[in-house]
Amino acid sequence: MNRILSGMQPTGNLHLGNYLGALRNWVKLQDLPTPKASADKSTKPTEALAKEGKAECYYCIVDLHAITVPQDPQKLRQSVRETAAAYIAAGIDPAKSTLFVQSAVPAHSELMWILSTYTPLGWLNRMTQYKDKSAKSRDLELLGLYAYPVLMAADILIYRATHVPVGEDQKQHLELTRDIAQAFNRATNSDFFPLPEPQILGEATRVMSLRDGTKKMSKSDESDYSRISLTDDADTIVKKFKKATTDSDVLPDNVKALEARAEADNLVTIYAALNDTTKAAVLKEYAGSGWGKFKPALADLAVAKLAPMTEKMRQLMADPASLDQILIRGAEHANALTQKHLREVKNLVGLWSF
Numbered sequence: 001m002n003r004i005l006s007g008m009q010p011t012g013n014l015h016l017g018n019y020l021g022a023l024r025n026w027v028k029l030q031d032l033p034t035p036k037a038s039a040d041k042s043t044k045p046t047e048a049l050a051k052e053g054k055a056e057c058y059y060c061i062v063d064l065h066a067i068t069v070p071q072d073p074q075k076l077r078q079s080v081r082e083t084a085a086a087y088i089a090a091g092i093d094p095a096k097s098t099l100f101v102q103s104a105v106p107a108h109s110e111l112m113w114i115l116s117t118y119t120p121l122g123w124l125n126r127m128t129q130y131k132d133k134s135a136k137s138r139d140l141e142l143l144g145l146y147a148y149p150v151l152m153a154a155d156i157l158i159y160r161a162t163h164v165p166v167g168e169d170q171k172q173h174l175e176l177t178r179d180i181a182q183a184f185n186r187a188t189n190s191d192f193f194p195l196p197e198p199q200i201l202g203e204a205t206r207v208m209s210l211r212d213g214t215k216k217m218s219k220s221d222e223s224d225y226s227r228i229s230l231t232d233d234a235d236t237i238v239k240k241f242k243k244a245t246t247d248s249d250v251l252p253d254n255v256k257a258l259e260a261r262a263e264a265d266n267l268v269t270i271y272a273a274l275n276d277t278t279k280a281a282v283l284k285e286y287a288g289s290g291w292g293k294f295k296p297a298l299a300d301l302a303v304a305k306l307a308p309m310t311e312k313m314r315q316l317m318a319d320p321a322s323l324d325q326i327l328i329r330g331a332e333h334a335n336a337l338t339q340k341h342l343r344e345v346k347n348l349v350g351l352w353s354f
């Protein structure tokens with residue numbers, strides 16, 4: 001059985017990058033008849049996945065990853081619910097997908113320890129996310145942040161997941177996950193872990209900051225104007241796009257001409273992704289247009305797509321008990337599968353399990 005796993009950190013408001021790069025694809029994969037582990041490379045990944053029967057989808061809120069940087073406990077708990085509400089508002093259906101909180105499924109952490117014994121430090125030293133985050137403050141030079149990719153590998157492998165839909169920034173961590181899975185399989189002379197395939201889908205695999213087209217849109221950017229949050233109201237969205245950094249040229253008539261124009265490329269990419277079309281199609285419509293025309297059109301499109309989701313999130317947040325029930329049921333389901341897999345891993349390694 002093919003299985004899909006992905007997650008997001010409950011570290012504040014989710015943004016357009018999280019939505020277009022990951023969440024929206026999770027919904028598409030949830031609603032597909034699914035996969036074959038060795039996808040035919042000549043077709044698009046979603047098409048390849050669609051060729052076979054249904055996949056099981058597991059979507060988690062990775063609070064153990066969130067605490068690799070300091071968190072306020074109250075805010076973290078609230079943020080877990082907000083993230084669950086965003087998943088459901090975006091289209092994740094708890095009746096079709098298992099939706100749960102990582103810290104409620106202890107096998108993730110237990111497998112992480114086991115996998116860490118197969119992970120050479122040299123592999124972790126190459127991870128750019130640790131370097132980027134720890135460079136911001138010496139206080140972040142912590143084992144947890146350094147070991148984050150091993151926990152991510154455990155998150156995926158404990159489900160024996162075959163496909164992992166993520167944004168482009170997670171590609172390196174996915175490659176590490178495959179290396180760790182191979183190292184474990186080799187050492188235990190087994191093929192216990194499938195090698196999970198990244199699903200980096202759609203036009204917007206890396207949405208950039210609205211202030212600086214060379215930086216990725218991120219929750220931790222100090223400028224709120226760098227991102228569109230899923231909870232932003234219409235006025236805020238319009239204002240943020242209006243203030244977005246751009247050059248002074250009109251839009252070109254071909255995608256190649258966007259290559260040296262990071263900010264323009266980003267806005268066209270966002271438009272294409274929101275409209276479920278390609279950058280070429282957007283340029284066909286807007287070639288020769290200035291920002292005075294394109295930015296309001298982009299803002300209108302974003303408001304039309306995001307407003308129903310924001311409203312649904314608000315409704316879900318008004319009933320936290322129901323959200324908690326969904327997460328409790330999801331954790332029960334996830335625990336049943338992961339405890340079974342953990343017993344099998346322990347047997348292979350020679351650890352106690354009963």
Ligand code: AQP
Nearest residue numbers: 008009017018021022166167205206207217218219220
């Ligand atoms: N800018 C982005 N473009 C496309 N995809 C993105 N993702 C994140 N940013 C972009 C994808 O969203 C998923 C969840 O990410 P996460 O919340 O676990 O952590 P993150 O990547 O660290 O998100 P942020 O916003 O950058 O958080 P901070 O600022 O706290 O580090 C992943 O699939 C990711 O690829």
